[in-house]
Amino acid sequence: MPAILTYFGNAFNAGGWIATTLICMILVWKASAKYKHINTQVEEIPSIKNDITIIKKDVAEIKGSLLAFMRDKETPDASQSPIRLSDYGREIFDAIEGAKLVKKYASKVEFPENLNAYQIQEACRSYALTEFMDDLDPDERERIELYAYNTGDPIEFPLRVMWISMRDHWLKEKNIPTDDVNNHASEDA
Numbered sequence: 001m002p003a004i005l006t007y008f009g010n011a012f013n014a015g016g017w018i019a020t021t022l023i024c025m026i027l028v029w030k031a032s033a034k035y036k037h038i039n040t041q042v043e044e045i046p047s048i049k050n051d052i053t054i055i056k057k058d059v060a061e062i063k064g065s066l067l068a069f070m071r072d073k074e075t076p077d078a079s080q081s082p083i084r085l086s087d088y089g090r091e092i093f094d095a096i097e098g099a100k101l102v103k104k105y106a107s108k109v110e111f112p113e114n115l116n117a118y119q120i121q122e123a124c125r126s127y128a129l130t131e132f133m134d135d136l137d138p139d140e141r142e143r144i145e146l147y148a149y150n151t152g153d154p155i156e157f158p159l160r161v162m163w164i165s166m167r168d169h170w171l172k173e174k175n176i177p178t179d180d181v182n183n184h185a186s187e188d189a
Contacts, residue, residue: 074087076158076164083121083164089160089161092161108131111123124167124170125167128166132159132162
């Protein structure tokens with residue numbers, strides 16, 4: 001850096017003040033352009049965070065499905081529409097004390113009024129797969145992690161059970177009719 005200053009000083013003293021001024025203006029212009037570019041990138045960070053959340057949610061679902069397929073394990077949800085818990089999903093629900101968790105955490109799912117069943121489902125799915133584990137108290141978190149550890153299931157299995165259960169809770173609360181959507185939740189969920 002000092003070499004550049006020496007060069008500009010010598011050029012200025014030699015009568016090249018116009019050239020020196022032009023070069024300085026170009027450097028300031030380039031620095032300003034670089035700053036604007038960096039500032040634009042910083043403003044895009046919230047958008048990137050939303051994209052990362054969506055990617056995390058999708059990867060969690062894909063990972064859970066692939067692990068189940070690779071291990072030839074039963075999945076927690078039945079392959080029918082709307083998505084429901086399988087018998088195995090109901091076992092997971094009971095083992096992790098899902099009814100208590102739904103009661104305690106369903107209110108953390110945020111969504112505006114007047115959503116349809118699919119939009120409520122997606123809000124519950126997003127919450128369960130990205131924020132739910134962070135909201136749990138240490139005992140609840142340990143119960144879910146120990147369940148996954150003891151069964152060899154991916155952690156996505158109990159999380160999937162929770163999003164389906166929370167969806168059912170909200171559909172029931174909003175009086176949105178679906179075909180026997182609450183067929184797996186306990187009476188106190």
